Amino acid sequence: MGRRAVITGIGVVNPAGIGKDAFWRSMVEGRSALAPISRFDASRFPVRVAGQINGFEAKDFIPRRFIVKTDRFTHFALAAAELALADARLDLGNEDLHRVGVWFGNNAGGWDICERGFHELYREGATLVNPWQATAWFPTAPQGYLTIRYGIRGYSKSFVCDRASGASALYFAERAIRLGHNDVILAGGTEAPITAFGVTCYHETGELSAATDPATAYRPFDRRRDGVVLGEGSAVLILEEAERAARRGATIYGEIAAGALSIDPDPAEGLAYGRAIREALKRAGLAPRDVDVIFAEGAGTRACDRAEARALAAALGDEAARIPVTVPKSMFGHLYGASAVTEAACGLLAGRTSTIPPTAGFVEPDPECPVPVVTRAQERPVRSFLVGSRSREGASAALVFKVVPAAGGAG
Amino acid sequence: MSVMDALKEILVELGIEQDAISEGALLKGNLSLDSTEMVQISLDIRKRFGVDVAFESREDVTVGQVCELVTRLVEKKG
Numbered sequence: 001m002g003r004r005a006v007i008t009g010i011g012v013v014n015p016a017g018i019g020k021d022a023f024w025r026s027m028v029e030g031r032s033a034l035a036p037i038s039r040f041d042a043s044r045f046p047v048r049v050a051g052q053i054n055g056f057e058a059k060d061f062i063p064r065r066f067i068v069k070t071d072r073f074t075h076f077a078l079a080a081a082e083l084a085l086a087d088a089r090l091d092l093g094n095e096d097l098h099r100v101g102v103w104f105g106n107n108a109g110g111w112d113i114c115e116r117g118f119h120e121l122y123r124e125g126a127t128l129v130n131p132w133q134a135t136a137w138f139p140t141a142p143q144g145y146l147t148i149r150y151g152i153r154g155y156s157k158s159f160v161c162d163r164a165s166g167a168s169a170l171y172f173a174e175r176a177i178r179l180g181h182n183d184v185i186l187a188g189g190t191e192a193p194i195t196a197f198g199v200t201c202y203h204e205t206g207e208l209s210a211a212t213d214p215a216t217a218y219r220p221f222d223r224r225r226d227g228v229v230l231g232e233g234s235a236v237l238i239l240e241e242a243e244r245a246a247r248r249g250a251t252i253y254g255e256i257a258a259g260a261l262s263i264d265p266d267p268a269e270g271l272a273y274g275r276a277i278r279e280a281l282k283r284a285g286l287a288p289r290d291v292d293v294i295f296a297e298g299a300g301t302r303a304c305d306r307a308e309a310r311a312l313a314a315a316l317g318d319e320a321a322r323i324p325v326t327v328p329k330s331m332f333g334h335l336y337g338a339s340a341v342t343e344a345a346c347g348l349l350a351g352r353t354s355t356i357p358p359t360a361g362f363v364e365p366d367p368e369c370p371v372p373v374v375t376r377a378q379e380r381p382v383r384s385f386l387v388g389s390r391s392r393e394g395a396s397a398a399l400v401f402k403v404v405p406a407a408g409g410a411g
Numbered sequence: 412m413s414v415m416d417a418l419k420e421i422l423v424e425l426g427i428e429q430d431a432i433s434e435g436a437l438l439k440g441n442l443s444l445d446s447t448e449m450v451q452i453s454l455d456i457r458k459r460f461g462v463d464v465a466f467e468s469r470e471d472v473t474v475g476q477v478c479e480l481v482t483r484l485v486e487k488k489g
């Protein structure tokens with residue numbers, strides 16, 4: 001058998017919880033972290049609800065020298081990486097750092113530091129703008145600071161692909177391990193768009209929910225859905241080449257069995273997305289009936305969910321009516337760059353605990369989206385799962401994971 | 412606040428350990444400051460004292476030397 005990418009560590013920094021255990025408790029209990037925006041005065045904004053991380057202290061995870069140079073989205077990434085490495089019990093100090101890579105997704109860059117930079121520029125003048133403005137806002141900053149922090153020197157890339165940024169990072173990270181470019185990868189994504197300017201820019205896409213009640217603001221596949229709710233946070237998975245992971249006695253959550261990418265020339269169609277799902281299953285050597293749960297994109301806009309339902313039906317045939325579909329991001333908001341990575345973490349933890357997390361806010365089915373949405377946590381074995389991710393303009397990714405049951409556990 | 416105390420405050424703000432800061436410590440050689448951190452020191456000095464300290468990118472200086480330079484520029488400014 002050739003080289004395979006297994007997951008040996010999970011790091012989550014999420015509105016629903018910091019660290020995989022706290023996060024997962026919220027997920028299985030169906031506890032939504034969506035709330036009225038409190039980061040800035042949003043009372044006159046067209047968007048009122050978001051998933052914000054409260055109680056995150058960068059200094060708990062990162063040396064001060066890194067904090068002052070970087071934006072909040074990089075703080076999340078550095079923290080999630082620390083958590084993932086600790087979870088994997090992997091000391092990078094003992095690794096050949098030329099074989100270690102960072103593969104990361106981010107869509108929005110750092111709005112916090114941009115707002116500060118604008119104030120400095122227009123109030124104090126060009127010579128008093130902070131020296132980190134140029135580097136800290138940029139979507140590759142997490143990759144840069146992760147490599148600096150750990151001395152990583154191997155093949156690394158960052159991906160900007162709207163809501164499929166994180167999925168793109170995972171897709172190419174798996175490939176980099178399979179093709180032998182890396183032995184260890186910090187694969188993940190991060191996002192921190194909850195600033196006055198960031199929310200404004202996202203609002204201009206026309207896709208954000210205008211709802212004011214957190215309980216119903218984000219309801220993917222529901223007949224009354226009205227858009228995306230933003231979240232913030234990061235997720236990092238430690239990917240390792242399977243044989244070396246086994247050799248060092250690592251705990252293995254599962255593997256990225258295969259992935260596929262596609263682009264729908266008409267984003268409202270979803271046919272190419274369906275083909276990506278079929279192709280990913282084929283590459284993984286699985287049939288639709290082998291899929292235990294689907295973590296859908298579930299953007300929550302009328303057109304996206306309709307296209308996704310169509311894609312799932314086309315790809316899975318009769319099985320589409322049976323395989324449970326869930327969108328846990330309905331409880332913490334869409335994480336764009338960290339989306340798909342967070343859903344992958346959910347799937348692996350679902351495998352560990354034999355529990356499928358629910359989709360919050362889903363009440364009324366939409367005849368145009370006939371997918372079996374999970375509305376309450378379900379106890380059942382999860383051996384393989386699918387993660388779907390789609391950009392607004394139709395770039396799609398399908399990733400198939402196989403779960404390794406916990407040693408000594410059932411499933 | 413003396414120039415030396417201000418300089419210490421600026422360095423601590425950047426995340427440099429208090430114990431590592433001494434008059435003889437080289438900004439790059441001992442404190443391993445990078446170019447952005449050097450720019451931030453210049454900005455902070457300008458905000459606090461109204462004088463311009465330009466660091467040569469290839470030369471290293473000690474905390475004490477920066478302190479002397481700032482003191483001299485402030486005196487010159489009157």
